[in-house]
Amino acid sequence: MPRMLDVSDAVRAEIGDEEADRLLAGENAPGSYDCTSCRTPGDSEQERTSTVLFVGDETAVLAFAHASCLPSQVVQVTEEQLQGAVRSIGGIAAGAGEPQQAVPEQAVLGVTSGLVLIEGELHPALVVEPTSPIVRPGSTGAGDDFLPLLIEQGFMPLTELASVPPVLHGWSVLLAVGQLHAVLQPSAHGGQPVAWWQAHQPLQVTDSWRAAANKHQQVLMFAAPVGSIGRQPREDLLRESLDKAAAQGKLVAAALPLAGT
Numbered sequence: 001m002p003r004m005l006d007v008s009d010a011v012r013a014e015i016g017d018e019e020a021d022r023l024l025a026g027e028n029a030p031g032s033y034d035c036t037s038c039r040t041p042g043d044s045e046q047e048r049t050s051t052v053l054f055v056g057d058e059t060a061v062l063a064f065a066h067a068s069c070l071p072s073q074v075v076q077v078t079e080e081q082l083q084g085a086v087r088s089i090g091g092i093a094a095g096a097g098e099p100q101q102a103v104p105e106q107a108v109l110g111v112t113s114g115l116v117l118i119e120g121e122l123h124p125a126l127v128v129e130p131t132s133p134i135v136r137p138g139s140t141g142a143g144d145d146f147l148p149l150l151i152e153q154g155f156m157p158l159t160e161l162a163s164v165p166p167v168l169h170g171w172s173v174l175l176a177v178g179q180l181h182a183v184l185q186p187s188a189h190g191g192q193p194v195a196w197w198q199a200h201q202p203l204q205v206t207d208s209w210r211a212a213a214n215k216h217q218q219v220l221m222f223a224a225p226v227g228s229i230g231r232q233p234r235e236d237l238l239r240e241s242l243d244k245a246a247a248q249g250k251l252v253a254a255a256l257p258l259a260g261t
Helices: 009-015 017-024 079-083 146-153 207-216 235-247
Strands: 032-034 041-043 049-055 059-066 073-076 092-095 098-101 109-118 121-130 172-176 179-185 194-204 218-223 252-260
Touching: 009 017, 009 049, 009 059, 009 073, 041 059, 109 179, 109 194, 109 207, 109 218, 109 235, 121 179, 121 207, 146 218, 146 252, 172 207, 172 218, 207 218, 207 252
Parallel strands: 049 073, 121 218, 172 252
Antiparallel strands: 032 041, 049 059, 059 092, 092 098, 109 121, 172 179, 179 194, 218 252
């Protein structure tokens, strides 16, 4: 069955004609996949699918997205992002100039926005949960190092949501034209902050969330390992999941200053 894949000229230039043709012939393309943009399942035999190539300093990883979510394109990311948050995206990893098979799992960061009530006041929050375990860059183990990596960056473990977590200086949440664009972290080499997480398409936030962000000039970021929170349809259910994760020792948090409007 032919795959309904879109391979842009930019992606073809990076992976080479031979690899692009093999993808289009269905030799290396997955049937089913998790869209790297909206994180819901897709099927390259049933619907148009874009090839999206994440390119770091030394490594490139090919992921797949619904064509309705993203066009086929090349996305520049830092090597740290590629080896960390996007470490396990399924597809083709082009390293040392030669395509290689990457880890078949797909780990992307799911980000949910919501308002969280703490000490009688509503605070804008982002809840971050990977779609599969995050391992430490360079590690060959099968554990989950997502929370330890964030704690090393200054995020605080929570056992309950009783007070606002401390501000993590150097990190920030980028809002532009009322949309969520990225979570920024300090650059390892100084200078401008770099994106720790970046939306492939700017995420809409509610007017009440944006108003709370402008009022407090900061956003609370909560992070939990895969399977701890889930994508909750309502803020009360999101809060219940956060409380449960905190009680189980599976939640870290920080207050991140607001960048943008």
